Amino acid sequence: MTTKTITVQRDVKAELRRQAEELRQHLGRQGTLVINVLSSPGAGKTSLLQATAEHWAGRHRMAVLVGDLETDRDAQRLAPHCPVEQLTTGGACHLEIPLVKQGLEKLSTADIDFLFIENVGNLVCPASHDLAEHVRVVLLSVTEGDDKPGKYPKMFRTSQALVISKTDLLPHVPFSVDAAIDDAHQIQPDLTVLPICSLSKDGIAQWCQFLEGQRHELLARTVIGESMVTT
Ligand SMILES: Nc1nc2c(ncn2[C@@H]2O[C@H](COP(=O)(O)OP(=O)(O)OP(=O)(O)O)[C@@H](O)[C@H]2O)c(=O)[nH]1
Numbered sequence: 001m002t003t004k005t006i007t008v009q010r011d012v013k014a015e016l017r018r019q020a021e022e023l024r025q026h027l028g029r030q031g032t033l034v035i036n037v038l039s040s041p042g043a044g045k046t047s048l049l050q051a052t053a054e055h056w057a058g059r060h061r062m063a064v065l066v067g068d069l070e071t072d073r074d075a076q077r078l079a080p081h082c083p084v085e086q087l088t089t090g091g092a093c094h095l096e097i098p099l100v101k102q103g104l105e106k107l108s109t110a111d112i113d114f115l116f117i118e119n120v121g122n123l124v125c126p127a128s129h130d131l132a133e134h135v136r137v138v139l140l141s142v143t144e145g146d147d148k149p150g151k152y153p154k155m156f157r158t159s160q161a162l163v164i165s166k167t168d169l170l171p172h173v174p175f176s177v178d179a180a181i182d183d184a185h186q187i188q189p190d191l192t193v194l195p196i197c198s199l200s201k202d203g204i205a206q207w208c209q210f211l212e213g214q215r216h217e218l219l220a221r222t223v224i225g226e227s228m229v230t231t
């Protein structure tokens, strides 16, 4: 067997982290709060963003970068509500900062208060990639089981908020909200928990209030763009 030694001249991951930090500071300075929305496939990310846009209509300006392996179906759903750009990964299971930057070249954010990045549905890989967000949010739908935080700890450890989605289905599934919250808090005691139902709009006002508070803090911070993400 022959061996080949490759000398790595650049730390690629460090360069991506630098780019993310630079973009976070830039968007923070212009007053745009960036929210990275993560979950397993189908937990309700796009539905939550549709409900959020409806709740804020005429009050706050939001835009969405939406990631998927293929198709622009989510972008089509969001387009009637707000500016949106689909990021198609062509098979990759998560978004990375270069694709986010490409999307931002097509999406003007100068007057945007809230920029959401809907990540590819996946409870593992997206946790390791900083997308310049100020706030990271993980959704857990009640049909997935209340044991998931402990099984996928990095996603919950690196998030600031846990959205428990599809609460209208609670009477039909063996999901304990208290058990899920306890499990998540074992991993990340500071997680803010927000139960929601995008269909009935239950909890949407509280979710929007949480984000408004986060943006208020961003605007008030003296060192704007300070990283809140620990990947
Ligand atoms: N019962 C119920 N169904 C919901 C709720 N929110 C979303 N759904 C349904 O769940 C399915 C998936 O919702 P999406 O919003 O597409 O989920 P997603 O996380 O964006 O999915 P991907 O982008 O494919 O990962 C759809 O059929 C929605 O109608 C809810 O609050 N209650």
Ligand SMILES: [Mg+2]
Pocket (backbone or CB within 6 Å): 045, 046, 047, 074, 118
């Ligand atoms: Mg979606």
